[in-house]
Amino acid sequence: MTILLLGSGGREHALAWKMLQSTYCSQLFVAPGNAGTATIATNVDLNPNDFPAVKQFCLDHQVAMVVVGPEDPLVNGIYDFFKNDPTLAAIPVIGPSKEGAQLEGSKEYAKQFLVRHNIPTARYESFTPETVDQGCAFLETLTAPYVLKADGLAAGKGVLILSDLEEAKTELRNMLVHAKFGTASAKVVIEEFLSGIELSCFVLTDGKSYKILPTAKDYKRIGEGDTGLNTGGMGAVSPVPFANAEFMEKVETRIVKPTIAGLQQENIEYKGFVFIGLIKVGNDPYVIEYNVRMGDPETEVVMPRLQSDLVDIFTAIAHQKLDEIELAIDPRSATTIMVVSGGYPEDYEKGKVITGLEIVTDSIVFHAGTTIQESQVVSNGGRVLAVTSYGETYQEAIKKSYQNIAKLHFDKMYFRKDIGFDLF
């Protein structure tokens, strides 16, 4: 079948790589894709949020399935757009409905859902510009650090964690009254701070049943030792060594089951990935956030460990037959290290020629921000390459990735040299 994958990052290169291993995938288009997807599939110059253009492409090319990588087309309602158009209704979209995508599109919606279904999460209240004074009063009832979250999508930047009460009040005003994150911060969720170690749990659902994919841990800060600014993710490890069977049993009974049951009870259509950001407090899991797509760079370690046919799984999801699928998972560890442009996540330069890609052995290089210019692969984003390796242990996998990164070069390239440091 012909499949259209929407997106352009390392996540999409990894999804494309995995789908192309399927005998059911005869042609794969990636819109817009990157230099990595161009080598294995056909890139299409299409904006994933331009639904009429996506529609025309699907009709012109007999696309039989649409797989959505990033969150914004989902939050903008691409699932419903297909479902409600008679010419498109037969083409399954892998992703949640617009309503389901609110789990990521609105922090307040997600918190209300969690509370309604008794799923462990940090205590919270939400505020608007009209209730900013009550927000300041609520901050006074909490102890530092203070967690402020813009309600809407803010490209991963909308969460502030502040140690000083006065600063927290000032930032609350900046968000609500001075639109620090634009309309995304017209509402702010203030949350109790949870102290623990984070990990992510990925779930596939067809709206009726679910399958839990391998866990992963990503490294969000730019600097070694988890310091400095937040990024999209600087590396990832799967499985997460501390997420043992006993802990995962708690995750499944306390979080995954009630999440899927909650979607069903509320008649929220959901045929896709649920990415549950967790924090382990003591020995108990709490939900930090939901995302309605796979993580990046977590996909670059989760997909390499999935042995089952991904297109077969997506087809089962589309027909609500996921319960008939048995997932096979590679027991080895997989790790990925992100190679980024110097300056990221602040200003950085693009268009740097990347060399050494052809001499990488024993690792898979997933492209994130790359493009082809005058037949050369050049950088085209902050996060440029994700170098993934397998190992009997995560330490062995990490070592292989670093050995291969040493063969790569572009001007001002940077990567963290301590991925996995907190797992020893």
Ligand code: AMP
């Ligand atoms: P989010 O976008 O909701 O995932 O938040 C971004 C990051 O902020 C998370 O990955 C956590 O590191 C941190 N964070 C969010 N909420 C909390 C919380 N309630 N307690 C502690 N850390 C948090």
Ligand code: GLY
């Ligand atoms: N790596 C975190 C995310 O994809 O949101």
